[in-house]
Amino acid sequence: MARGPAKRTVAIVLDTTKLAERDLIVTLLTEDGALERAVAKGARKGGSRFGAACELYRTSDVLLAPGRTLFVMTDARLVEGAPMLLRDFEVLSAAAAIADCVKAASVEGEGEPVVFSLVARAFEVLSTPLDLAHLHLIAAAFAFKLMAMLGWRAELDVCVGCGSGDVRWFDARSGGALCSGCAARVEEAELLGEHRRRWLRALLLCPFSELASSPVAPGDAAWAARMALDWVRAQLDVGLKSFAFFAEL
Numbered sequence: 001m002a003r004g005p006a007k008r009t010v011a012i013v014l015d016t017t018k019l020a021e022r023d024l025i026v027t028l029l030t031e032d033g034a035l036e037r038a039v040a041k042g043a044r045k046g047g048s049r050f051g052a053a054c055e056l057y058r059t060s061d062v063l064l065a066p067g068r069t070l071f072v073m074t075d076a077r078l079v080e081g082a083p084m085l086l087r088d089f090e091v092l093s094a095a096a097a098i099a100d101c102v103k104a105a106s107v108e109g110e111g112e113p114v115v116f117s118l119v120a121r122a123f124e125v126l127s128t129p130l131d132l133a134h135l136h137l138i139a140a141a142f143a144f145k146l147m148a149m150l151g152w153r154a155e156l157d158v159c160v161g162c163g164s165g166d167v168r169w170f171d172a173r174s175g176g177a178l179c180s181g182c183a184a185r186v187e188e189a190e191l192l193g194e195h196r197r198r199w200l201r202a203l204l205l206c207p208f209s210e211l212a213s214s215p216v217a218p219g220d221a222a223w224a225a226r227m228a229l230d231w232v233r234a235q236l237d238v239g240l241k242s243f244a245f246f247a248e249l
C-alpha cells in the first residue's frame with residue numbers, strides 16, 4: 001500500500017521484524033487508524049537516527065516515503081509526553097495482546113481514527129502501575145471495545161437466539177448472551193451469572209481509567225481475558241497467539 005505521496009503522521013509502533021543485518025520492518029498504527037508497514041533502514045545499528053522512536057509500543061512522529069512495496073521511514077521522533085510502558089514482562093505481554101487484536105482486526109492501509117485513540121488510551125493506562133488482574137481487565141476491555149467499534153458488539157441484555165431478557169449464558173460464536181432454552185442448543189455456552197454479566201458490560205462501557213481503579217478478583221479478571229480472546233477469535237476466525245499467551249498468565 002506504499003503508493004502516493006509521503007505521509008507524515010503520529011503513529012504507535014505495534015510490531016517490529018528484523019530485516020537483513022541492520023534494518024527493521026516496523027508495523028505502525030497511524031493516527032488515521034490505518035495499519036502501515038515501513039522499512040527503517042539502519043534502525044538496529046548503534047546510534048541510529050531513529051533511536052527509541054522505533055521501539056515497540058512507543059508513539060512517534062514519523063515521515064513515511066512510498067517505497068517499492070513498503071513505506072520507507074525517512075524520519076522518526078518520539079512524541080513528547082506519550083506513554084512509556086514500564087519495561088515489565090506482564091505489561092509488555094498486555095501490550096502485545098492489544099497489538100495482536102489490532103493487527104488481526106485491521107486491513108493494511110485502511111482504518112478508523114477511533115482505533116488509534118483507543119490504543120493510545122489503553123497504552124496510557126498500561127503506563128501506570130497495575131497488577132496482573134487489572135492488566136487482564138484492560139486487555140479484555142480493549143478487545144471488546146475494539147470489536148464493538150468495528151461492528152462486532154457483544155449483545156449482553158437480551159438473548160441473541162430469541163430476544164428474551166432472561167439471559168444466563170454467553171456464547172461468543174452466537175454473538176452474545178443466551179437464555180437457558182437457546183443455550184441448551186449450543187455446545188459450549190458459558191454460564192453467566194449476574195456478577196459476570198455486569199463485568200462484561202463494564203468492559204464494554206467503562207473507560208480504561210475507571211477499570212484500572214476498580215477492585216476485581218483475579219479469577220474474574222482472568223476469566224474476562226479468556227472471554228475477550230474467545231470473542232475476537234469467534235468474530236475474526238484468527239489465532240491471536242500473543243493474546244492467548246497473555247490470557248494464560
Ligand SMILES: [Zn+2]
Binds near residue numbers: 159163178179180181
Ligand atoms: Zn433465547
